[in-house]
Amino acid sequence: MSSPASELPQGRILRAVFVYEWPVRLWHWLNALAIVVLAVTGFYIGNPLLPNMPGEAVDQFTMGYMRFAHFAAGYVFAILFLGRIYWAIVGNQYARELIMPPLLSKAAWADVWLRTKYYLFIEKDVPPTAGPNALEVISAFFMFTLPTIFLILTGFALYAEGTGQNSWQAAAFGWVRHLFGDSQALHTWHHVAMWVLIIYVIIHVYLVIRQDVLSRQSYISTMISGMRMFKD
Numbered sequence: 603m604s605s606p607a608s609e610l611p612q613g614r615i616l617r618a619v620f621v622y623e624w625p626v627r628l629w630h631w632l633n634a635l636a637i638v639v640l641a642v643t644g645f646y647i648g649n650p651l652l653p654n655m656p657g658e659a660v661d662q663f664t665m666g667y668m669r670f671a672h673f674a675a676g677y678v679f680a681i682l683f684l685g686r687i688y689w690a691i692v693g694n695q696y697a698r699e700l701i702m703p704p705l706l707s708k709a710a711w712a713d714v715w716l717r718t719k720y721y722l723f724i725e726k727d728v729p730p731t732a733g734p735n736a737l738e739v740i741s742a743f744f745m746f747t748l749p750t751i752f753l754i755l756t757g758f759a760l761y762a763e764g765t766g767q768n769s770w771q772a773a774a775f776g777w778v779r780h781l782f783g784d785s786q787a788l789h790t791w792h793h794v795a796m797w798v799l800i801i802y803v804i805i806h807v808y809l810v811i812r813q814d815v816l817s818r819q820s821y822i823s824t825m826i827s828g829m830r831m832f833k834d
Contacts, residue, residue, distance in 0.1 A: 617831065618829045618832065619829070620828055621696050621732055621830045622697075622824060623694060624828065626689060626696075626697050627826065627828060633682050633686075634803075636678045636679040637799065639671055640675045640676060640679060640796070641800060643669075643671045644672055644793070644796060646668045647665070647668055647669060647672060650668075651664075673761060676754075676757050679750075679754065683751075683754065686701065695733065699733055699734055703736075704736065704740075705740065709736075710736040710740065711736070711740075713735060713737065718737060721809065730817070730819045731819075732830055742806075745798060745799070746799065749795045749798045749802070750799070753795045755778050756788055756791060756792040758774065758775040758778075759779045759788060760779075761775075762775050762779070763779070763785060819831065819833065
């Protein structure tokens with residue numbers, strides 16, 4: 603297991619350290635775009651506005667465009683996730699930590715508790731880290747990685763309903779639908795997983811901005827340049 607966080611050596615001053623390679627940064631921003639498209643189009647598909655739109659129904663193709671955008675973003679989302687797994691294997695240590703969290707490490711869970719208290723303004727400060735800390739890694743695993751896997755499986759299972767029983771989607775993901783019993787249950791749980799991901803994104807954005815302002819290290823710029831900058 604990797605360490606809970608890449609702690610800076612005591613007594614050593616580092617102004618910057620290279621953390622995220624370009625494939626990780628590219629994945630991060632493309633993945634964010636795909637999630638926005640999936641969330642917006644998915645909400646529309648589940649709650650269409652067509653009854654309130656002017657003109658004849660036969661002249662409207664809004665739902666078709668929304669479904670196409672949702673399916674296309676779904677493919678991008680799945681391909682990006684497979685690519686991220688690949689880079690966790692061949693990339694640097696920081697690329698691995700986000701996919702393979704130290705779930706069995708007592709030190710990692712102690713760090714999670716410490717940083718949770720820090721984010722709740724109970725602790726005044728925490729040690730700076732070069733890569734993602736234990737709380738970031740473990741929370742991302744449970745609220746991003748696992749929901750992402752679930753969304754991909756259920757999404758392709760729902761997509762297979764349209765492509766037909768002879769499609770490769772049905773052959774590869776048809777078993778997922780049978781686990782839930784019917785299409786409506788599959789839709790419901792697909793939506794639930796998306797809301798888990800949306801909640802994670804909201805928390806993630808808040809904490810990144812908070813840390814960029816209050817902590818001694820950079821966050822937002824690190825996912826742009828790859829360099830983590832330290833203020834002292």
